[in-house]
Amino acid sequence: MNHIVTRFAPSPTGHMHIGSYRTAFFAYLFARKHNGKFILRIEDTDRNRYEPEYTEEIFKVFEIIGIPYDESYIQSENLPRHREMLQKLIDEDKAYISKEEAKDGSGVIKDIIRFKNPNKIVTFTDLIRGEISTDTTDLGDFVIAKNINEPLFHLAVVVDDHDEGINYVIRTDEHVANTPRQILIHEALGFPLPQYVHLPLVLAPDKTKMSKRKGAVPVIEYLNRGYLPAALLNTICLCGWNPGTEQEIFTREELEKIFDLDKVQKAGAIFNEEKLNWFNREYIKLLSDDEKKNWVMKYLPEQLKELSDDMITKLIPVIIERINYFGEIKDFADQGEYDYFVSKPEFAIDKIVWKTDTLDQSKTHLQKVHDMISEYSGDWTTEGIKSVVWDYAESVGRGNVLWPFRYTLSGRDKSPDPFVLASILGKEETLARISNILNK
Numbered sequence: 250m251n252h253i254v255t256r257f258a259p260s261p262t263g264h265m266h267i268g269s270y271r272t273a274f275f276a277y278l279f280a281r282k283h284n285g286k287f288i289l290r291i292e293d294t295d296r297n298r299y300e301p302e303y304t305e306e307i308f309k310v311f312e313i314i315g316i317p318y319d320e321s322y323i324q325s326e327n328l329p330r331h332r333e334m335l336q337k338l339i340d341e342d343k344a345y346i347s348k349e350e351a352k353d354g355s356g357v358i359k360d361i362i363r364f365k366n367p368n369k370i371v372t373f374t375d376l377i378r379g380e381i382s383t384d385t386t387d388l389g390d391f392v393i394a395k396n397i398n399e400p401l402f403h404l405a406v407v408v409d410d411h412d413e414g415i416n417y418v419i420r421t422d423e424h425v426a427n428t429p430r431q432i433l434i435h436e437a438l439g440f441p442l443p444q445y446v447h448l449p450l451v452l453a454p455d456k457t458k459m460s461k462r463k464g465a466v467p468v469i470e471y472l473n474r475g476y477l478p479a480a481l482l483n484t485i486c487l488c489g490w491n492p493g494t495e496q497e498i499f500t501r502e503e504l505e506k507i508f509d510l511d512k513v514q515k516a517g518a519i520f521n522e523e524k525l526n527w528f529n530r531e532y533i534k535l536l537s538d539d540e541k542k543n544w545v546m547k548y549l550p551e552q553l554k555e556l557s558d559d560m561i562t563k564l565i566p567v568i569i570e571r572i573n574y575f576g577e578i579k580d581f582a583d584q585g586e587y588d589y590f591v592s593k594p595e596f597a598i599d600k601i602v603w604k605t606d607t608l609d610q611s612k613t614h615l616q617k618v619h620d621m622i623s624e625y626s627g628d629w630t631t632e633g634i635k636s637v638v639w640d641y642a643e644s645v646g647r648g649n650v651l652w653p654f655r656y657t658l659s660g661r662d663k664s665p666d667p668f669v670l671a672s673i674l675g676k677e678e679t680l681a682r683i684s685n686i687l688n689k
């Protein structure tokens with residue numbers, strides 16, 4: 250194979266979703282696999298629909314998610330070259346200026362540049378879809394520029410692909426219909442044709458096209474929510490590609506070695522947020538303690554950050570156990586989930602009563618727990634605390650003891666078990682919370 254050059258050519262006209270970055274990642278991986286080059290080209294030619302903030306967003310996502318590119322270009326900066334190629338087509342009688350009434354109903358006559366269609370059958374072999382033939386007669390003399398200074402999409406794409414040395418055009422199915430026009434322009438300019446690769450779309454779980462309306466989440470939003478970039482990349486890579494084995498977790502380095510376009514499926518691939526959550530939880534498990542701490546601290550509400558280092562260290566596994574992504578820490582905090590680590594919970598006293606007990610019985614159990622714990626001088630760990638209380642709980646009924654113990658500490662119907670809570674709160678605070686209830 251000759252030196253492979255691929256590109257990802259997004260139009261910054263809106264937030265970009267999973268499907269777009271999957272295209273980018275496939276093009277990147279294919280280039281890496283073959284020691285080629287991967288180019289990022291921002292297609293901002295259509296100035297009416299272009300928004301600079303979306304260009305910034307694309308660069309930001311590439312940086313955070315970690316897809317490196319070898320070169321990047323801004324298409325509008327190539328205007329002089331597009332103009333030159335337009336002029337060449339006109340001079341060679343392959344395009345012409347046509348005076349036409351503007352479509353806005355103003356009656357103004359404008360110079361539009363149309364391509365002189367040779368009206369032939371264009372056939373190309375798509376690496377995924379196989380041979381595709383189109384009778385271009387149906388396309389007529391299509392417009393390639395609004396005027397000499399405003400080339401349109403097809404011309405700009407062809408000139409840039411050629412000038413940037415791109416020999417593999419990897420993009421989604423949606424562009425299949427554009428390819429015959431672009432091939433005609435390539436031919437008219439005497440440019441060699443690239444290999445075309447049209448990827449099947451990434452679909453929503455109901456197998457329809459992903460759309461904003463159907464809850465398609467911009468990738469930047471996933472990153473802001475605290476999904477791990479590696480988990481996102483792993484998930485999107487398996488959208489429409491698999492290595493033919495059972496393996497699901499891949500490092501970047503592995504993918505760069507094993508990815509190839511021949512294993513890309515022909516049918517649309519479904520993106521499922523459940524799957525992303527699964528991958529993310531798996532990737533969280535792979536983080537070191539320090540990395541876990543850094544991630545948690547990024548999303549931890551201020552009042553929890555003020556807890557002692559020791560408490561935070563113990564709290565981290567408890568927090569991580571329940572989340573799919575780090576941004577959920579904020580959601581849980583907003584629902585008051587961690588309040589009981591910061592201050593004594595407030596609740597009606599009869600809440601501590603286990604269903605088969607009376608308030609007095611529950612208080613008796615709590616008193617017993619209090620006494621056993623105060624006498625305990627071993628390690629203040631989940632296991633240690635459990636060993637103190639367990640036999641008693643087993644003898645009188647686990648729920649009868651553990652429910653009031655847990656409720657006293659957290660004040661919530663759902664929370665980690667009382668041993669975990671006590672180990673985080675510390676001995677003094679645990680005893681203080683129990684005494685507080687006993688004195689009521």
Ligand code: GLU
Nearest residue numbers: 258259260292406420424
């Ligand atoms: N700029 C086009 C888009 O965002 C892609 C062009 C191409 O890949 O050829 O849809």
